[in-house]
Amino acid sequence: MVKIVISEFMDEGAAASLEDRYEVVFDTGLVEDRPALLAAVADAEGIIVRNRTRVDAELLDAAPRLKVVGRLGVGLDNIDLAACEARGVVVKPAHGGNGSSVAEYVLTGALMLRRRSYFASAAMLAGEWPRQALIGCEVAGSTLGLVGFGAIARETARRARALDMSVAAFDPHLAADAPEWADVTRHERLESLLADADVISLHVPLTEATRHLIDAAALGRMRPEAVLINAARGGTVDEAALGEALREGRLAGAMLDVFEQEPLPAGSVLEGVPNLILTPHIAGVTEESNARISRMTADNVRDVLTQAAEVSS
Structure with missing residues (x-):
């Protein structure tokens, strides 16, 4: 047999x-x-x-x-x-099997990170009441920037528009006249997308070209109030550079589902980093x-x- x-x-x-x-x-x-x-x-x-x-x-x-x-x-x-x-x-x-799961994960991250209040549990239990400090932002009216615009990114875009988000994307492998660009602002350069978006979500494979695609220089092009979500592939984000940006307040928050090493090693560069949500490669798994x-x-x-x-x- x-x-x-x-x-x-x-x-x-x-x-x-x-x-x-x-x-x-x-x-x-x-x-x-x-x-x-x-x-x-x-x-x-x-x-x-x-x-x-x-x-x-x-x-x-x-x-x-x-x-x-x-x-x-x-x-x-x-x-x-x-x-x-x-x-x-x-x-x-x-x-096509997990597009909706990943899309929901990304938008959950956008909602949580933009509001900023979901990191308050320890302070609340300690008797603090940081109400003024944790007034965050709505996703409505903000721009979701998609790095890569394949099937899962397009599913994410469809759902984001239902939340009144604007959608922009960068994908050098998708022809400029492709019908997929309808209702989406197409960026010819990654740098301009990073500077424009309130929420950046990665939707690229891990290749030599995409390894550490989001490095210190890329993070430096994002606005301090922007947030980053990676549910694509570990290694596309320079984790040390991300940790530094979050510690220094040069980025408002991040949510990572994938990592350069899985499970995370002892003494990870992400340990103790503020405004960071980590999940164990489950964005596409419901x-x-x-x-x-x-x-x-x-x-x-x-x-x-x-x-x-x-x-x-």
């Missing part, structure tokens, strides 16, 4: 839907145990991963029968695409999106394996 390995969490019903045709090894501990993972994929034809399982040359060498990698999400920086292509391994991300993405990924993997079986027969 054809074997599929699932190394990270997935909707149990979607995983079980594969068991009628395949041998399914569903073990979320494999992502933490590399030798066990390599042993598990030795005779596997499919593997399903999230963002922490490295599908690299080492894993591909250990899995000579592998035909498909199902990605529970859309980011592919943990998957060596060139190595997969060279070996004829199909990579199938779950496009009960609903997990079920959608899991079903999509199960279907993607099943389709590839079915086609492979038909060709071999």
Whole structure:
């Protein structure tokens, strides 16, 4: 029987839907145990991963029968695409499965950070009443600046307009005459978007071009009352520079869901930084999106394996 390995969490019903045709090894501990993972994929034809399982040359060498990698999400920086292509391994991300989840996360961050009052719990419990100091701003009438304008960013823009926000974006890979720019202010340069927006939200993959895209210089172009949200990829923000900007009051706040190292290391440069909200890479993961993405990924993997079986027969 054809074997599929699932190394990270997935909707149990979607995983079980594969068991009628395949041998399914569903073990979320494999992502933490590399030798066990390599042993598990030795005779596997499919593997399903999230963002922490490295599908690299080492894993591909250990899995000579592998035909498909199902990605529970859309980011592919943990998957060596060139190595997969060279070996004829199909990579199938779950496009469109978590757009609404990420969009809601971004707008939640915008609402919380603009109001500024959500950092007051400790002071309140200490008997303080910092009412005047915590009068914040509405998102209505403010500008949401999207760095990257793909499907998730466009979903975020649609919802932001319902909150009476103006939307601006920078995406050098989207043609200037593309219909997606309707109702959006297009910036030709990242620098001008950073200077213009009240809320900056990142929607880019991690590449050599985007690594530390938001560095000290970029942060310096943002207004002191602006806020930054990163639910895209760790490494696109220079965390040390962000921490410095927040400590010095050169930025009003930030919300990060992704990091250069996950989980965060002891003594992180973000420790003790004010006006900062941290979450553990869950912007795209809700009960609903997990079920959608899991079903999509199960279907993607099943389709590839079915086609492979038909060709071999």
